[in-house]
Amino acid sequence: MRTLIRWAARLYPKAWRERYGAEFDALLDDISPSLGDLCDVLGNVLRVRVTTPVYPLFASVDGSSVTLRLPAVLSLTAHALMILLMLVAATSYVTPMPSHLAIAPLPPPVPEPPPQVTDARVFPNALTLYSSLPLKQASGEIFPLYVDDGVGINFFAIPDIGAVYRQGNVERRVWPGQALERFIVRRVLPEFPRDTNLLDAVSVFVEYVIREDGSVKVVRTSGPASFSTAARMAVEQWVYRPLGYEDRRCEVLSRVEVRFDGKFLEAEKR
Amino acid sequence: MSDPTVLILASLAEGDKHGYAIMEDIQAFAGIRLGPGTLYGAISRLEQRGWIRAVKSESRRQPYRITAEGSLELKKQLALFGQVVRTGIRRMKEA
Numbered sequence: 001m002r003t004l005i006r007w008a009a010r011l012y013p014k015a016w017r018e019r020y021g022a023e024f025d026a027l028l029d030d031i032s033p034s035l036g037d038l039c040d041v042l043g044n045v046l047r048v049r050v051t052t053p054v055y056p057l058f059a060s061v062d063g064s065s066v067t068l069r070l071p072a073v074l075s076l077t078a079h080a081l082m083i084l085l086m087l088v089a090a091t092s093y094v095t096p097m098p099s100h101l102a103i104a105p106l107p108p109p110v111p112e113p114p115p116q117v118t119d120a121r122v123f124p125n126a127l128t129l130y131s132s133l134p135l136k137q138a139s140g141e142i143f144p145l146y147v148d149d150g151v152g153i154n155f156f157a158i159p160d161i162g163a164v165y166r167q168g169n170v171e172r173r174v175w176p177g178q179a180l181e182r183f184i185v186r187r188v189l190p191e192f193p194r195d196t197n198l199l200d201a202v203s204v205f206v207e208y209v210i211r212e213d214g215s216v217k218v219v220r221t222s223g224p225a226s227f228s229t230a231a232r233m234a235v236e237q238w239v240y241r242p243l244g245y246e247d248r249r250c251e252v253l254s255r256v257e258v259r260f261d262g263k264f265l266e267a268e269k270r
Numbered sequence: 271m272s273d274p275t276v277l278i279l280a281s282l283a284e285g286d287k288h289g290y291a292i293m294e295d296i297q298a299f300a301g302i303r304l305g306p307g308t309l310y311g312a313i314s315r316l317e318q319r320g321w322i323r324a325v326k327s328e329s330r331r332q333p334y335r336i337t338a339e340g341s342l343e344l345k346k347q348l349a350l351f352g353q354v355v356r357t358g359i360r361r362m363k364e365a
Contacts, residue, residue, distance in 0.1 A: 023288070024310055026289070027289040030331075031290065031293070031306065033306070040305025040307040041307035044305075044308060044310070045307070
């Protein structure tokens with residue numbers, strides 16, 4: 001409010017401000033101004049503005065009253081508008097929203113992309129088409145699937161299955177990826193890197209840790225850079241339900257093989 | 271009675287005061303709080319009429335002093351008010 005009154009005091013004529021400005025400012029520092037004080041100052045500004053030519057105190061400006069008439073009228077009009085705006089703002093008058101305005105309808109929901117599944121030809125002996133889970137069969141409907149040609153994942157047999165590794169207080173248990181399938185919440189399948197001219201198959205082995213909260217962190221990968229990057233980016237987006245052993249949360253270490261086979265990549269996708 | 275010029279003259283009759291002191295004094299003896307705009311509007315009018323004058327001060331708070339003309343004017347105003355008060359009291363007793 002004090003700042004607002006100081007701003008309002010700037011509407012006083014220059015001569016008035018030069019004479020009383022400093023002490024008026026000091027007075028504002030001493031009091032606790034209210035809205036009534038603001039109106040009081042604005043009213044007095046208007047009074048001073050209207051009576052300015054009459055007072056010899058403010059007659060220091062050169063020129064006759066006739067030559068000052070037009071600027072004075074313009075100034076008064078501008079200040080009256082400003083005062084009006086300030087009064088409207090000070091009384092917090094807000095135009096109510098008309099009740100007949102309807103809320104704009106929300107845009108239609110974007111359909112979810114069809115689940116993406118691995119190319120069965122890459123691992124011909126695998127029993128499962130690992131997909132971007134969860135795959136929920138709608139009753140009586142054919143579920144649309146999208147196959148990323150030339151990409152397959154395989155949960156191979158892990159030699160140290162069941163082992164427990166400790167890092168400080170953290171306990172990591174080695175579980176096969178196939179056994180973890182019932183805990184998977186989200187899976188993102190790797191995309192075939194489009195900037196390669198691969199005609200043969202390349203395997204990338206990914207070792208990953210499922211944290212206590214179910215998120216996945218890739219520990220290490222093997223294979224050519226562009227392929228291992230594609231595999232890492234996908235696996236790190238996987239999410240599992242939190243895992244535990246004997247009623248205790250634990251981290252789980254697992255491994256997966258991602259194979260990229262250029263033979264099954266359609267020519268137009270290269 | 272609530273004419274701010276008279277109230278300010280009455281306040282300064284006691285001694286020099288700056289704006290805030292005048293405001294506080296009037297609040298104390300008359301129960302009227304002058305707004306900052308009203309106060310300085312009245313001060314500027316009193317100064318133009320020569321009834322008060324600014325006293326030299328190094329502070330931002332400018333003290334004012336009542337002049338001889340101001341004292342005379344205050345006496346006139348108080349005499350008028352006194353007459354109004356006496357008449358009013360007398361008429362209330364008669365009623």
